[in-house]
Amino acid sequence: MKKPPYLLSGIILFGFGIYFLLQQYQFSLFNGFYSWPTLFLIVGIAFLINGYGGKDYSFIFPGVLFTGIGIHFHIAQQLGGTIDFPGIFLLLISIGLLLSYIKTGNGLFQGILFLAISLLLLFFDKLKEWLLHSGHKLVWIDQAWPYLLIVFGLYFLFFHKRK
Structure with missing residues (x-):
């Protein structure tokens, strides 16, 4: 049974509320996470929870993209630069397609194609x-x-x- 459509909105609002509350009280454990990539992570995790927990597998693909972009830019901030973004973006697309394929049976060829192109771009x-x-x-x-x-x-x- 699918969860109500309010699951995604509820998770995003809850996550943003926790984010801004921690930021407001300057909770020192998360000092490096008070930036826009964390908001991407919150949205991506909400999509993934809705996709897997709510059994609405169409949310897996955007969940992987948002989460991956958030992780990418957090790592880039720590390293002081960016990793080849077009290659990373295509890698995230391929992971999203392959994870969606596992649940839906659609997108295997496209996932492998984007994986090959992303690896070519990265290397x-x-x-x-x-x-x-x-x-x-x-x-x-x-x-x-x-x-x-x-x-x-x-x-x-x-x-x-x-x-």
């Missing part, structure tokens, strides 16, 4: 460096991969047979 510089040291001259890949993404996107939009 592209290392791969390019390794290829150059191996004697391969694949400089064209550095400029061609956006075009490849566009071609594959158009293929899936217009030519891929639907069930």
